[in-house]
Amino acid sequence: MKKSILLCICLAVTMLMNAQTQDKKWNIGLHGGATQFNGDYSNDFYNTKMPFYGFGGLSVSRYISSHFDVSFLATKGKVGFNSAAGRYSTDITTATINMRFNILGPNSPVRPYLLAGGGAILFDKNLAISSKTVDYAAPSFGGGINFRLSPYVMLNLQETFMYSNKDNRDGVVSGSNDAYLFHSAGLTFNFGKKKDADKDGVADRLDKCPNTPAGVAVDKNGCPLDRDKDGIADYMDACPDIAGIESLKGCPDKDGDGITDAEDRCPDVAGTVAMKGCPDTDGDGVADIDDRCPGTKAGYKVDASGCPMDNDKDGIVNEEDRCPDAAGPAGLKGCPDKDGDGIADIDDHCPDMKGTIANKGCPEITKEEEKRITEIASKIFFETNSAKLKATSLAQLDELAAILKKYENANLSIGGHTDSQGSDEFNIALSQKRTESVKTYLMGKGIMESRISATGFGESQPIADNKTALGRAKNRRVELKTSY
Structure with a gap:
């Protein structure tokens, strides 16, 4: 018992x-x-x-x-x-x-x-x-x-x-x-002690989220609270009261541009991070919402309002202005024309004097002066078989120098010619030396070397018959030509 x-x-x-x-x-x-x-x-x-x-x-x-x-x-x-x-x-x-x-x-x-x-x-x-x-x-x-x-x-x-x-x-x-x-x-x-591995107050047998971090509030199933029901737990949700997306830590992004609505200046229109969520249709670096000139051409530099830069304020944007720092008319692509001859100063060789397009903005040499230069050329003489100028030629060259100073942008070409007496080599050398003598004299009178070219042609370009004394005299000559 x-x-x-x-x-x-x-x-x-x-x-x-x-x-x-x-x-x-x-x-x-x-x-x-x-x-x-x-x-x-x-x-x-x-x-x-x-x-x-x-x-x-x-x-x-x-x-x-x-x-x-x-x-x-x-x-x-x-x-x-x-x-x-x-x-x-x-x-x-x-x-x-x-x-x-x-x-x-x-x-x-x-x-x-x-x-x-x-x-x-x-x-x-x-x-x-x-x-x-x-x-x-x-x-x-x-x-x-x-x-x-x-x-x-x-x-x-x-x-x-x-x-x-x-x-x-x-x-x-x-x-x-x-x-x-x-x-x-x-x-x-x-x-009794229940099994609750994550210490969230919900027994493991009932816990659908058994690895909840310590201290996180959970629902009756042991899962972290998710007030906005967006699938992102409140403790990881930067916007716990507004449904959002995981990539933005639970914050909404209505326009889908990857920028949260709270940080998006244009939450209803997709934009870029650089523009704080706003679009920049013309790609000028100014958001459309701030752009006063939304159709700016690609590559044009703009100011804070999104309008193309116009440094000289002449109404022509810098990229279309040949002279962006000097005001000028549209007809000259924004360049000034001080002498009013229709040639922009940037192209005008004589910006302070009215001229012609043919002369690059410089005035035409008068017919009288052109005729006078031709006459001067015919009165330039040298010692026999020498490049030394005769004294009678100096006054002529002084007058030529005065004309060249008047038309300071005009260039002068000096051509030297001889008759057929002597060898070709001798004549080429002699004609070159004589043009150099004329050039040197004019430089001494203040004419810049860059304005003068001197070329000896020898006997290669006769203008008369070398068989007669008169013909040979005509062939021994200096030719002067002006150009711009």
């Missing part, structure tokens, strides 16, 4: 130790109530006219699944009856293990249940275990209800029937075996 009781107790402890929930949740309870007896003399169950005897109890239970748990219940108190047929009372200690079926799920605040199991009944106030003092509850069953007062505390009401395996506790063996009814009420307490 003792071995049977010990076996039952070990079985109870084993069930409690091995039974587990995914959260490893235990429950312990303190109970109290009244007992009633059903035996051969009377049936006191739910008979309010019969005496009630009190008891106290302790329970320990383990969650198995959403609708099942196992409970160990130990009680100590009195049981008996008092009727016309006789009187009976005794100390009673019980230990039972019951499987409980919870009708409603664990999230319900009120959970009715049914229970069934078995155990041992000890009739000895000194708890001395012997075959004479121990009966077995075979079975125990009943039902109850739990009211959730908080996540950790529940109010428990329970009715437990225990049918004994014997029929002699009231002194009479007749009919069915003795039975006992326990009316109990108590408080039970949930405890």
Whole structure:
């Protein structure tokens, strides 16, 4: 008998130790109530006219699944009856293990249940275990209800029937075996350490986001809060109250240009980062929203308002202005014309004197002066077979120098010619030396060397017959030509 009781107790402890929930949740309870007896003399169950005897109890239970748990219940108190047929009372200690079926799920605040199991009944106030003092509850069953007062505390009401395996506790063996009814009420307490790897307050078995960083607020599923429902958790969302996109840390971008609406000067029109989200249609570096000249040609430099630069303020933009730093008319592409001859100063060799296009802006040499230059050329003479100028030629060259100074941009070409007397080599050399003599003299009178070219042609370009003295005299000549 003792071995049977010990076996039952070990079985109870084993069930409690091995039974587990995914959260490893235990429950312990303190109970109290009244007992009633059903035996051969009377049936006191739910008979309010019969005496009630009190008891106290302790329970320990383990969650198995959403609708099942196992409970160990130990009680100590009195049981008996008092009727016309006789009187009976005794100390009673019980230990039972019951499987409980919870009708409603664990999230319900009120959970009715049914229970069934078995155990041992000890009739000895000194708890001395012997075959004479121990009966077995075979079975125990009943039902109850739990009211959730908080996540950790529940109010428990329970009715437990225990049918004994014997029929002699009231002194009479007749009919069915003795039975006992326990009316109990108590408080039970949930405890135990649940698995919560990420410490977010949601058990791992319920946690759909088990790797939430520490300190991040989560919903009932253990996932980080996402107030704007954009799929980006609030703790990573730079705009937690407005739905956005992942690439912009949860901020919106209506125009899809990669710039958040909060930082986008033109949130409804796609633009560039350089333009702070605004477009620049003409590519001049000024956003359309600020551009007063939105059609600027590519490559034109613009000012802050997006208009092409016009340094000299002549109405012609720099890129189209040949003289961007000097105001001029459109007809001359923005270049000035001081002398008003229709030739831009930049092209005018005589910018302070009206001239002609043919003379690059310089005035025409008058016909009289052109004629005079030709006459001067015919009066330039040299010593025989020499490049030395005759004295009579000097006055002529002085006059030529005066004309050249008057037309300071005119160039002079000097051509030297000889007759056919002597070798070609000698004549070429002599004619070259004579033109150089004229050039040197004019330079001495202030005419720049760059304006004068001197070329000796020898006897190669005769203008008369070298067979006569008159012809040879005509061939020995100097020719002067002006040009711009």
